[in-house]
Amino acid sequence: MPKARITFQDIQQTVFVPVGTRVIEVSEKVGSGIIYGCRECDCGTCVMHVEEGWNNLSEPSVLEEKVLRENMAGRHDRLACQAQIIGDVTVKPA
Amino acid sequence: MTDSVNVSGHSDAIGFAPGVYWIGALDPSLRTFDIILKTANGTSYNAYLIRGSAGVAIVDTVKENFAADFFRRLESVAAYDEIRVIVLNHLEPDHSGALPQLMERAPQARLYISRRATAMLKGLLKPCSSAFEYTTVVTGDSVSLGDRTLRFLHTPFLHWPDTQCTYLEQERVLFSGDVFGCHFCDARLFNDKVGDFRFSFDYYYAHIMRPFKQHVLDALDIIEPLPLDIIAPTHGPILRDRPGRYVRHYRELSTSSLSGEIGQSEKSLMIFYMSSYGNTARMAKAIYAGADAIDGVRVSLFDLEGGETDPFVDLIEGADGLVFGSPTINGDAVKPVWDLLSSLVVVNLRGKLGAAFGSYGWSGEAPGMIEDRMRGLKMRVPLSGIRVKLIPSDAELEECREFGRAIAATLAGKPLRKQVLDLADLA
Numbered sequence: 001m002p003k004a005r006i007t008f009q010d011i012q013q014t015v016f017v018p019v020g021t022r023v024i025e026v027s028e029k030v031g032s033g034i035i036y037g038c039r040e041c042d043c044g045t046c047v048m049h050v051e052e053g054w055n056n057l058s059e060p061s062v063l064e065e066k067v068l069r070e071n072m073a074g075r076h077d078r079l080a081c082q083a084q085i086i087g088d089v090t091v092k093p094a
Numbered sequence: 095m096t097d098s099v100n101v102s103g104h105s106d107a108i109g110f111a112p113g114v115y116w117i118g119a120l121d122p123s124l125r126t127f128d129i130i131l132k133t134a135n136g137t138s139y140n141a142y143l144i145r146g147s148a149g150v151a152i153v154d155t156v157k158e159n160f161a162a163d164f165f166r167r168l169e170s171v172a173a174y175d176e177i178r179v180i181v182l183n184h185l186e187p188d189h190s191g192a193l194p195q196l197m198e199r200a201p202q203a204r205l206y207i208s209r210r211a212t213a214m215l216k217g218l219l220k221p222c223s224s225a226f227e228y229t230t231v232v233t234g235d236s237v238s239l240g241d242r243t244l245r246f247l248h249t250p251f252l253h254w255p256d257t258q259c260t261y262l263e264q265e266r267v268l269f270s271g272d273v274f275g276c277h278f279c280d281a282r283l284f285n286d287k288v289g290d291f292r293f294s295f296d297y298y299y300a301h302i303m304r305p306f307k308q309h310v311l312d313a314l315d316i317i318e319p320l321p322l323d324i325i326a327p328t329h330g331p332i333l334r335d336r337p338g339r340y341v342r343h344y345r346e347l348s349t350s351s352l353s354g355e356i357g358q359s360e361k362s363l364m365i366f367y368m369s370s371y372g373n374t375a376r377m378a379k380a381i382y383a384g385a386d387a388i389d390g391v392r393v394s395l396f397d398l399e400g401g402e403t404d405p406f407v408d409l410i411e412g413a414d415g416l417v418f419g420s421p422t423i424n425g426d427a428v429k430p431v432w433d434l435l436s437s438l439v440v441v442n443l444r445g446k447l448g449a450a451f452g453s454y455g456w457s458g459e460a461p462g463m464i465e466d467r468m469r470g471l472k473m474r475v476p477l478s479g480i481r482v483k484l485i486p487s488d489a490e491l492e493e494c495r496e497f498g499r500a501i502a503a504t505l506a507g508k509p510l511r512k513q514v515l516d517l518a519d520l521a
Contacts, residue, residue, distance in 0.1 A: 011476070011509065017517040028469065029520040031476020031504065033445045036469075045472070070213055071255075072232075093445070 004085045008032040009051055009092040023048065023057075023080040023091065033093040034080045044071035046080040047094040056087025102281035105166040110284070110332060111265040111324060113145040113242065117152075117167035119160035122279045131301055134294075136279030139164075139188055140328050142269055143171060144262060146239020149178030152203075153244075153260055153269045154328055158191030165192070165199075174200040179237055181206045181244065183271035184257045185214045189328055194219060197226055206231050208248060211256035231258070233316060249273065249313035251306045259317065266323040272302060273313065274340050275327035286335035294330065295340075299347050305442050310348040317341060356392055356412070361505045363393045363447075364409060367419030368428050373453035373485055374419045380491040381417060381451060381480075384498025391415075391502040398430045403437050410438060415447035415505040416473070420460040422452060427460035435467050444472045449501050450479035451494070453486065476504055 006026060007014040010033045015026050024046065027034045037045030044067050050057065054076050060068070064082045077094050099108050107115035122136035139156035141164055150172045156164040177200040182190055185207070197203065205228040207215060212230060219226070231237075233248040247259040252273050260269040276298035280288035303310055318341060325333040325340060333340050356362045365382055369375035375397070382395045396406065410416060418435070420427040448468035450461035461479030468475050480497045482490045503510045 011504075011507075012513060013509070013511075014514045015517055015520070016515070021517065026517060026520075028475070029517075030515070031447065031474045033474055035444055035472040035474065037472070070210060072209060 004056065005088045006085050007052075007090040008034070009090055017085055019086050021085050023078075023083050023085060026085075027080055027091075032091075034091070035093070036081060039081050041067055041079060041082050044068070044073070044079070047071060047073050047077050048080045048083075048091045049074065049094045050076045050078055051090040051092060053087055053089030056085070056089045058082075058084035058086055098287055099283055100281045101283060105163065105170065107143060107167040107171040108283060109171075110326075110334065111262075111267055114262065114265055114267060115143040115145075115167075115171050116283060116326075116332065117141050117143050117164055117171070119156045119163035120279050120281060121157070121160065124277075124279075127277055131277060131298070133277040133279075137277035137329050138279050140275075140326065140330075140332070141189075141192075142326055143168060144239065144242060144244070145172065145176075146242035148238065148240030150176040151179035151181060151237070151239055151242075151244060152177060152196065153181045153326075154183055154189045154271070155192035155196055157188040161192035161195055165195070175202065177203045179204060179206060179239065179244070181246075181260050181269070182211065183260055183269060184254060184328065185211050185218055186254060186272075187218065189271075190215075190218055204229055206237060206246070208232070208246075208250070208256050208258040210250055211258075214254070214256050247313070247316050249309070249316070251309040252313055253302045253306055259313070261320060266321045268317065268320060268322055268325050268337075270317075270325050270327045272328055273310075274325050274333060274337075274344065275329035276331075278330040280331065283332055284335070285331040285333045288331045291331055295343075296347070298329070299344070301440060303344075304347075304440050307348040307442060310344060314341065314345050314348070318345075359390060361391045361414040361502075362412060363391050363415040363417065363502055363505055364413045365393065365395045365417040365419065366398055366406065366431070366434065367396075368398045368421065368430050369419070369453075370421050370423070370428075371453075373482065374421045374451070376486050376491065377451050377453060377480070377482060377494045378419045380486075380494035381419075381498035381501070384495035384500075385417075385502035386498075388499055388502035388506055388508075390506040393502065398434065403434055406434055407437050407441060410443075411441040413446065415449075415501065416443075416468070417449045417451065417501060418464045418468075419450070420452045420464060422454035422458045422460040425457055425459050427452070427463050431460075431464065435464070435471075438471060443468075446473045447501070447505050448473040448475045449477055449497075450475075451481065451497065452479075453482050453484060455484060458483070476509075477501060
């Protein structure tokens, strides 16, 4: 299975994961400061900032874009409960 | 303009600045608010009306059951067809309860809410929300009433995501929403006339605003520069006598008293435990010894049997990392641990580091259950908890010391774990 690399900048931890893994599946296990509320694309608690590899995450759905907009998320912010890792990325809590 | 008033027994609006009126309602019989708050003499739902040369604005409404009082007071100073602007600083039902009726009576009015309020508007007013036209606003936006201007301040999470404040420039009045409010019902309305509400003010802060201290500080940064003659909150007395005192008090309440005790370069780690036969206590002491060996971390050890919950909550608010130890009894963590963990909703734990441990007889569920609770409290739990069957051996106590070192090192930003891992290693 192809793998990709995700680096959590706040804790300087890199993890190799199968392509398609959601960020939420990794970040809690390593103890990144990205935190979660509803875990289903509603509350916007898990907004994260993508430092590198913006195009190496799955495209945001219409619903995710709406939640990001309502939460006044910045440029290159995504929801960690939704974004799937498809290439090398570096992220941190927003 | 009114100096002394007593609104019980009459239904007129009360003017307290040129063209500015209180049109709220009193609820003196309420004893419990929102399940979590006691109200020894009830509360008030404050709503306001501002008259400008080009129309009337309403700022906030009241709880639905009190809509009749609100509309009677409104009608005493304005006609519905004069209303051009409706502002909701906060959409909780005690302030949005009369909104549907108000929009029906004043269909020409435009509703102004914060950007984060849109989803809540739809959730709260499901049957009729689609009929509402609204404008979302942020700091810097304003709306003119001719000779009066309302400016909006984006002050989220005080205490919902949607909250904002509205400032009437010409009269230097801040309509603050729940900020600077309290559950205190007094028909004399103004802080220089009502009974002693200091306890209610601090109690309200402690239960409503305290979990959002950083957001309070962010809001104060934009409120403090404003010239303020009056603060008009949605609950409790209108603060017209030295309102700046309340702004300063909010800053004091929002600044941690522990900040002077732990050095800027140090992290505070607190270990709490309960033990029945002394085994979890032995583990706690070993974890404490291990953590204490890491530079840059100040470690404290507390036996929950010897303390009350509330002071521990105060301590936890200032900590960077928390470790909870509990034996497993009947498949669960013990009650004093749950009592403390269930009392932490009044403080912000977001991003604090957490870990769990405990001795057990045959199943050992407690550490995992505590970890789940900590994640639910938005803490990060990077290291799997450590469990020991009954009496810890010397080797197991050494594992506990290593666990303590690992927690403290992670807290200090120097994790012992390899910096590059495979997801399979974390399973």
